[in-house]
Amino acid sequence: MLTSTYTLVALSIEQATARTVLQALLDALHALPGDVSSLVPARAASLCGMLRQAYDDCHWRKLDKFVVPALRRGTGAADALLGELEALSAEAAEAMTAAEACVGDGAAHRVVPRAAFHAAVERSVAALRLRLEREERELLPLARGAVGGDAWFAIANQMLAHDAWQRERRAVPRRAAPAAVPDDPAGPGGRVLAAAMRDGAQPEPGWRRQALAVVH
Numbered sequence: 494m495l496t497s498t499y500t501l502v503a504l505s506i507e508q509a510t511a512r513t514v515l516q517a518l519l520d521a522l523h524a525l526p527g528d529v530s531s532l533v534p535a536r537a538a539s540l541c542g543m544l545r546q547a548y549d550d551c552h553w554r555k556l557d558k559f560v561v562p563a564l565r566r567g568t569g570a571a572d573a574l575l576g577e578l579e580a581l582s583a584e585a586a587e588a589m590t591a592a593e594a595c596v597g598d599g600a601a602h603r604v605v606p607r608a609a610f611h612a613a614v615e616r617s618v619a620a621l622r623l624r625l626e627r628e629e630r631e632l633l634p635l636a637r638g639a640v641g642g643d644a645w646f647a648i649a650n651q652m653l654a655h656d657a658w659q660r661e662r663r664a665v666p667r668r669a670a671p672a673a674v675p676d677d678p679a680g681p682g683g684r685v686l687a688a689a690m691r692d693g694a695q696p697e698p699g700w701r702r703q704a705l706a707v708v709h
Contacts, residue, residue, distance in 0.1 A: 497645040501633060503652060504556050508625055511554065514547050515618050515625075522614050525607070532605040537596045544589055544617055551582075551621055555655065556628065559648045560636055568639040574631055581624040588617035 522540060525532060551557075564571050592613035595605050640648075 497637060497640070497642070500560075500645055500649050500652060501637065504554075504560065504633065505629070507554055507556065508629055511547070511551055511625055512622065514550065515622055518543050518547060519615070519618055522611060525611075530607055532607050532610060534596060534600060534603045534605050537592075537605045537610055540614060541589075541593050541596050544592060544614060548585060548589055548617070548621065551624075555652050556632075558655075559651050560640070561632075563640050563644045563648055564632075564636050567641060567644060570639060571632065571635055574627075574635065578624050578627060578632065581620045581627070585617045585620035585624070588613045588620065592617065 518540070521543065525536065561575065565575070592610055595610040595613065597603050
């Protein structure tokens with residue numbers, strides 16, 4: 494019980510961080526001038542970068558890497574809910590792609606339509622926030638009851654190892670990092686734990702699969 498409680502508290506902190514990032518993105522979006530019909534391409538491109546980073550960080554959360562795989566192995570009761578959560582991820586990816594299409598190559602002469610860009614970013618953020626909300630309200634309580642004690646112990650160990658690896662990576666200058674451990678494209682909010690991956694922990698495929706499906 495203590496192990497599962499620790500793990501769920503750690504996941505709740507991660508969820509809160511994700512919500513804070515998304516709110517900061519919306520604040521930056523709403524701070525753009527509201528009396529013009531087009532946006533400065535460089536500023537819009539910067540917001541697209543923030544949105545993609547937030548999306549990728551959500552993909553690499555501990556919930557997706559460690560808890561969801563254990564839940565899938567332990568029960569089929571979550572399959573329908575997980576499918577709905579993946580659909581929200583697909584919706585977020587589609588809207589994000591629409592926002593990026595408004596920006597195009599970010600050339601200074603390009604006209605970025607303000608209304609379409611705002612709507613696309615807001616749709617993407619709304620889908621991600623709804624996913625976070627449903628994870629907290631539905632998925633985590635389901636996991637608490639469906640995942641066994643031994644599995645929670647293994648998840649807690651993986652999460653502790655993940656945090657230790659992150660601290661070690663931050664303490665080592667980038668140029669001195671071992672070549673065997675590649676830089677994680679998800680950024681500081683969600684680095685891949687190489688040791689856990691070797692032990693069989695894999696992130697949920699839904700986020701990556703949906704993003705690729707929209708792009709291609």
